[in-house]
Amino acid sequence: MNPALTHPRWYAAESSAGDAARSVRLGRVVTPTRRLALRWLRRQARRLADALDPDPYAASWAPVHALHPVTGGPEPARRDAPAELRAWADGFREHDYALLRLADGLPYEFVARDALAWYGLVVRPLGR
Template identity: 75%
Template sequence: MSNSAQAHAHWYAAESHAGDAVRSVRLGRITAPTRRLALRWLRRQARRFADALDPDPYAPWAPACALRPASGDRYDAPAELRSWADNMREHDYALLRLADGLPYEFIVRDAPAWYGLVVRPLPR
């Protein structure tokens, strides 16, 4: 890599968090050489959280009738996480923010908790 390319190179930190009204917990973190790789990791995290919160009732590991639909919940964090993971327009917006040196954050709420996905450029 040339000196001019190194001078313009950025690294990006991507983190996933969850919490409630009392505390926050970091669930994962990576450092990536490109903003696209950092965002790709966040998309995988969003799908992983969604699948953990709302598993497929026909998953082979689930005993028959063990999982049932929840009703009456105003929040649907798994659906919002899946929607975000597939939203290319939102990812383009995140890439533009990162290219401008700004962080990007997506937060979704569930009744008792929240889940956050953050990516930011690291200082040079």
């Protein structure tokens, strides 16, 4: 870690989404530690994943038996943004990498994409 950056610093975390035509900020928080910022981003990643592809067994907002798992034959290879967001939210190695970047004063960004849109998670240190 860079000794010049050991003073207290605040962090801004943002979630956003968009397509080829526009982008929308979904949420933003400012926290006193990088760990709190990453914790907020993990919750946002899970929230986005559940909104895009709800788990039929865990969706408390849907009436019983309203959702059913879909099974089918093999599909062409495509990106699955909800699966990428869930994997990122549960991936400790990637979080360790983000913490190291933030400790060095650098921003961290994760973007999940599917055929129609992108979903971004960004955390960055604020000015001194």
